[in-house]
Amino acid sequence: MxxxxxxxxxxxxxxxxxxxxxxxxxxxxxxxxxxxxxxGGDCLNTGCIPSKALIRSAKILSYIKRHREFGIKSAAAEFDFPEAMERVQAIIKKIEPHDxxxxxxxxxxxxxxxxxxxxxxxxxxxxxxxxxxxxxxxxxxxxPTIPSINGLGKVNFLTSDNLWNIQELPKKLLIVGGGPIGSEFAQCFARLGSDVTQVEMSPHILTREDNEISLALRQQFGREGIDIHTDTTCKTIVTEDEKQVMVFEKGGQELRVKFDQILIAVGRxxxxxxxxxxxxxxxxxxxxxxxxxxxxxxxxxxxxxxxxxxxxxxxxxxxxxxxxxxxxxxxxxxxxxxxxxxxSVVPWCTFTDPEIARVGLNEKEATRQGIDYEVT
Incomplete structure (x- = not known):
């Protein structure tokens, strides 16, 4: 042997x-x-832990802005982005010994x-x-998957890997991708104060979820000021008047969006x-x-x-x-x-607000697999 x-x-x-x-x-x-x-890999260093830590800061800011909904007559907050990012790193350090x-x-x-x-x-x-x-x-x-977009290699684009190195909140953030990562960050940065545009080539964000769920989240994003473009293809990045501009194609028409930072979130x-x-x-x-x-x-x-x-x-x-x-x-x-x-029983959650969670099949998957189901 x-x-x-x-x-x-x-x-x-x-x-x-x-x-x-x-x-x-x-x-x-x-x-x-x-x-x-x-x-610790992605979860500890660039994924679950840091993203949920930053999302929590954004959620608290959102609650403060909505304070009257909770019977609070007056509430205000001074937000410091570098301090929030320092908190993210402190949480990682606290968990590091476990891994x-x-x-x-x-x-x-x-x-x-x-x-x-x-x-x-x-x-x-x-x-x-x-x-x-x-x-x-x-x-x-x-x-992170890096798509083939003309001009992308000439800009300092962000991904879920290097996002945690920035110390300045982007004024105009363009997010390419409407999946869980892109959607979580779209809402998070909008709540932190960025002007966010989210672009997805499919007809819906969160395409694996049932259409009514995706639509409900899109409507919530709209209420929070996020500019969403679905059925949209990124074509090229150009410079106009010393500003970075993404050129899109949507329904046969050309669109242009200026941005300070671009986050690529199209999959892994x-x-x-x-x-x-x-x-x-x-x-x-x-x-x-x-x-x-x-x-x-x-x-x-x-x-x-x-x-x-x-x-x-x-x-x-x-x-x-x-x-x-x-x-x-x-x-x-x-x-x-x-x-x-x-x-057979897979749980998952997208940490938007509201959170989107399920266990096992949804209606879309059951229909595709020919499985009978009942909606309660």
């Missing part, structure tokens, strides 16, 4: 990777965790900081060292290539996500598993953790025992 350095090597220290390593270490398996950037190298080292995980390269189904190189393993779990996450692309998987025959779908079976094993190597945003189909922190359980347990106990991943 072959002898390996590790039972499992986990590549990626975000939500999926951390849960995989935690579960494996709890069984006293020999585990290595490789992360090239920050432990730290120290914590996972104390749990018995060998943590490596560096670029992983998969050499074979049982070999991973990091920092010049070759580690051998019985199983590999790929949990490398995803990154899986981090699946560039570290060896393509060299050992791993298969990817049209979105670069790793193709896996119902046990979250890759189709070509049954000892290589994948979970989280690099797989999809649900790019949520809780779903990354959900998949991680199946990866870790199946990797450790297969072929004696293995479990098919269960997506």
């Amino acid at each position: 072959a002898k390996f350095d590790y039972n499992i090597i986990v590549i990626g220290g975000g939500s999926a990777g951390l849960v995989s390593a935690y579960i494996a270490s709890a069984t006293k398996a020999k585990v290595a965790l490789i992360e090239k950037n920050k432990m 730290s190298v120290k914590r996972y080292t104390d749990l018995g995980v060998d943590c490596f900081s560096g670029d992983a390269k998969v050499l074979s189904p049982h070999e991973v190189e990091v920092n010049g060292n070759i580690l051998t393993t019985k199983n590999i779990i790929i949990a490398t996450g995803a990154r 692309t899986a981090n699946s290539k560039g570290f060896g998987l393509e060299n050992i025959g791993i298969e990817f779908d049209q979105h670069n996500r790793i193709i896996v079976d119902s046990y979250l094993r890759t189709t070509t190597h049954k000892n290589i598993y994948a979970c989280g945003d690099v797989v999809g189909p649900y790019q949520f922190t809780h779903m990354a953790a959900h998949q991680a359980w199946y990866c870790a347990v199946n990797a450790l106990f297969s072929p004696f025992k293995k479990f098919k991943v269960d997506y």
